[in-house]
Every structure is written in structure tokens, then in C-alpha cells.
Amino acid sequence: MNERQKRIFFLKKRNTLKLPAAMVRLTVDLIGRSNKGLKSSRNVSIQHYLKKLTHLNFSNRNIDDIDDISICRNLTVLYLYDNQITRICNLNFASNLKHLYLQNNKITHIENLSCLQQLSKLFLGGNSITLVEGLEQLRELKELHIQGQRLPPGEKLLFDPRTVCSLSGSLCVLNINNNNIDEILDLTVLNKLTHLYAADNQLADIQELETVFSQWPQLQRMDLCGNPVCHKPKYRDRLITICTRLEELDGKGITEMSRQFLINWKASKDARKRITDGRKTTGQITYPFSADFRLGPQHSFAYNSAGFLGKRKPLWTGRPTIKMRSGAMRTDCGGVRRMENHEEPLKKKISVLFRFGTDI
Incomplete structure (x- = not known):
């Protein structure tokens, strides 16, 4: 093999190797160089442009850290999903931010979000978060998507009671799919929920679900597919009767006619049970x-x-027999009605026994 052939072989081999991509830090300079709108506006300075910027999309750019970008103080939507971010930081400036997309990163803790007073949608799915916390100040949060966390074997996603209580007045949509969750009693206070996505978990107690869902009067859509509770008898019927506004369960619509039928059936069943319990309480034996x-x-x-x-x-x-009472009226063959005394045959029988003694 001559030198030329060796060089060609080396170049082909180098092209087939997949080298790890270099990590990228989100900076003001990177935003300025990547934004097409700034290039088309030659008369606008980068500082002036960044101050007016409302939407910023840096998804799937191999970003691992967020630098100081506080000059973008008017941001309302920030897309940072499908990156390598390990920590939420340097977002305290974004008081106008409403939507934050951080799914499919390497985040392990929810932190540094207390200043996002206007945040209404938070996407954190596909990270490595084990505890839902640090959201106590987000009074406007309506949607929380935290599905599919990469949890250690045997662990489940947990909820800080302080965070749950603080979200009870605003949260409408909760996505906790595929997080190994086996109970949701801690979420009972979320009485504003309209959409719950809890598929592919370990929920098995239908009575617990009935207790929780009875406190969620506005629930409209719910997905529990892939949970053990789905195999319980009357699972669908019981949840429809508890959730009186439910429009869709596990991807299947609920008609008003079927809902009303199940509600009436349950009311009738409860009424019969109350009657039976009342008889037992008053001492009546059925x-x-x-x-x-x-x-x-x-x-x-x-x-x-x-x-x-x-x-x-x-x-x-x-054929039932008719026993005549003593002194009952009877009619003979001649049509004459007479009273028959049934005590006379008994008296005759007793007198015969006394007459013959024990020989009879």
C-alpha cells in the first residue's frame, strides 16, 4: 500500500468515527450570531434587538449551560428542550416568561424558578428529577409536564406537599406519565385540575382514586392506561360516576347518555343500600x-x-289443603249449612283411650 492509498484509508476511517459533540453554552453572543432576524435588520443593534426579543428557540443545540442572558428581559417563550442542560440557572431576570420548555435534558433538581411570576406552562419531562419541588412561588402555573423521568431502579416520583398546596389554586393540567407512581393521595388538594395524564404507572387502588377524584369536580380528561387499576371490575363505570364532568377516559369519549345512565344506576344502588342499612339499624329483620x-x-x-x-x-x-277452624261453617251433601265442631273427635279419642287403657 503506497502513501496515497494509506492517506485515503485514514480519511475514510476518520469519517466513520463518531466523535462526541462539543458542549455549547447559551450566551448573548450565540443568540446574536444565530438569529436570522438580526442579520436582516442591519440598522438595529444587537442590544436593542435582544431587549425586544420575546421568543427564543435553542432546542437540540447540544447546550449544557445557560449563561447570563438577562438582556433578553422581555422573553415570554423559551425553548431549550433536547439539550444537555444539567442545572436550571440564570433565569431570574425572566419575569415575563410564560412558557418554559426544558424537556429531555439532564436536570436533576427543580430550582431557581421562584422569580418567574408569570410562568403558566412548565415542561420538564424526560429528565432525572425525583422530587417535584421549588414551585411554591409560581401562582400562575396552569400546566406542569413532568412525565418520563429517568429514575433509579425501584424509585418513584415524589411530590413536596408545600409545592402541591401552592399549586392547588391554579394548576389545571398535570402530566405524570411513566414515573412509577403507586398513589396520588398527596395530590387531592389540586381541585382545579381539568386534565390528568398518569398512564404507565403503578396505580392499583380504585377506592383511593375515587376518593381523590371526588375532590376534582372540574376534571374533563384523564388517562390511566397501563396501570393495574385498569383491570379492576367496573373500573370505567366507577370512575365515570365519580367524575361527573369527565369527557374522555383512557382515550375513549364519554357520551352524556352513558354517563347519565351510570349516575342513575349508582343512585338507585345507593338508595337500596340505605334502605337495607336503615332496617338493620331499626331492628327490622329482613x-x-x-x-x-x-x-x-x-x-x-x-x-x-x-x-x-x-x-x-x-x-x-x-295442592294446598284447607284446615277448618273450630266451629267453621260447612255445607253437607243436602246443601244444608251447619257448624262443625272439631273438638268432638278429639274428645271421643281421649275417652276411648281411658276406657281400654294401655291395650290400645
């Missing part, structure tokens, strides 16, 4: 029905399940 009308509750046959509610064959299928 017995199962018997198909044989002659058997009262004191008769042992009345408790046979074969006669319960008449669903099976009656206990007695013969």
Missing part, C-alpha cells in the same frame, strides 16, 4: 322470600335458597 306462601320466616324451609325470589322451583308443589 328474610329471604320463599316461593311457598304458607311458610313464614320462622319455618326452617323458608331459608332454603331454592325458594329465594322464586328463581327456582318452589319448595312445595302439591
Whole structure:
């Protein structure tokens, strides 16, 4: 192999190697050099342009750190998703920021956001956050997307009670998909929620869900697909009756007719239960029905399940006999009505026994 062939081989091999991309720091200079709007406006200085900038998109640019960009004080939307950012910093200046996109980075803690008083949408999905915290001052936050955190094995996403309580008056949309969550009782106070996305977690207690959802009267859309609770009997029916404004559950719409039917069914069931409980409280004993009308509750046959509610064959299928009371009216073959005394045959029987003694 001559020198020329060796050089060609080396160049081909170098082109096939994937070298790690260099980390990038978000700076004012980078913003100025990357913005096409500034290049087209030759008469505008970079400082003047950055002061008026409202939307900044630096997604998927391999950024690992945020420098001082406080000159962009009018920012309302900042896109920094799909980068290598490890820490939220240098955003205290952005008091006008409303939407912040930080999903798919390497963030481990929620911090340095207390000055974002106007923030209404926060996207933090696909990071390495283990605790939802540091949002106590975000009184205007309406949407929190924190799905798919890269958690250590066996751990789940946790919520700081102080943060949850502070968000109870504003949060409407919560996305906690795929975070190994097995309970949501801590979220009960979020009574303004209209959308909940909690798919692919470990929620299994339907009674707990009913307790929580009963405190969310405005809930309209909910996704719980991929949770063990989805396999519980009457799972869908029970949640629809609890969430009276729910329009969509697990991607399937809910018609007003089906909702009303389930609500009426539950009301009827609860009414029957109250009646039964009331009888037990007042001491009234209810017995199962018997198909044989002659058997009262004191008769042992009345408790046979074969006669319960008449669903099976009656206990007695013969012809009922009529026992005449003492002194009952009877008609003989000649059509003459007379009183029959049933005590006379008994008296005759007793007298015969006394007459013959024990021989009979």
C-alpha cells in the first residue's frame, strides 16, 4: 500500500468515527450570531434587538449551560428542550416568561424558578428529577409536564406537599406519565385540575382514586392506561360516576347518555343500600322470600335458597289443603249449612283411650 492509498484509508476511517459533540453554552453572543432576524435588520443593534426579543428557540443545540442572558428581559417563550442542560440557572431576570420548555435534558433538581411570576406552562419531562419541588412561588402555573423521568431502579416520583398546596389554586393540567407512581393521595388538594395524564404507572387502588377524584369536580380528561387499576371490575363505570364532568377516559369519549345512565344506576344502588342499612339499624329483620306462601320466616324451609325470589322451583308443589277452624261453617251433601265442631273427635279419642287403657 503506497502513501496515497494509506492517506485515503485514514480519511475514510476518520469519517466513520463518531466523535462526541462539543458542549455549547447559551450566551448573548450565540443568540446574536444565530438569529436570522438580526442579520436582516442591519440598522438595529444587537442590544436593542435582544431587549425586544420575546421568543427564543435553542432546542437540540447540544447546550449544557445557560449563561447570563438577562438582556433578553422581555422573553415570554423559551425553548431549550433536547439539550444537555444539567442545572436550571440564570433565569431570574425572566419575569415575563410564560412558557418554559426544558424537556429531555439532564436536570436533576427543580430550582431557581421562584422569580418567574408569570410562568403558566412548565415542561420538564424526560429528565432525572425525583422530587417535584421549588414551585411554591409560581401562582400562575396552569400546566406542569413532568412525565418520563429517568429514575433509579425501584424509585418513584415524589411530590413536596408545600409545592402541591401552592399549586392547588391554579394548576389545571398535570402530566405524570411513566414515573412509577403507586398513589396520588398527596395530590387531592389540586381541585382545579381539568386534565390528568398518569398512564404507565403503578396505580392499583380504585377506592383511593375515587376518593381523590371526588375532590376534582372540574376534571374533563384523564388517562390511566397501563396501570393495574385498569383491570379492576367496573373500573370505567366507577370512575365515570365519580367524575361527573369527565369527557374522555383512557382515550375513549364519554357520551352524556352513558354517563347519565351510570349516575342513575349508582343512585338507585345507593338508595337500596340505605334502605337495607336503615332496617338493620331499626331492628327490622329482613328474610329471604320463599316461593311457598304458607311458610313464614320462622319455618326452617323458608331459608332454603331454592325458594329465594322464586328463581327456582318452589319448595312445595302439591295442592294446598284447607284446615277448618273450630266451629267453621260447612255445607253437607243436602246443601244444608251447619257448624262443625272439631273438638268432638278429639274428645271421643281421649275417652276411648281411658276406657281400654294401655291395650290400645
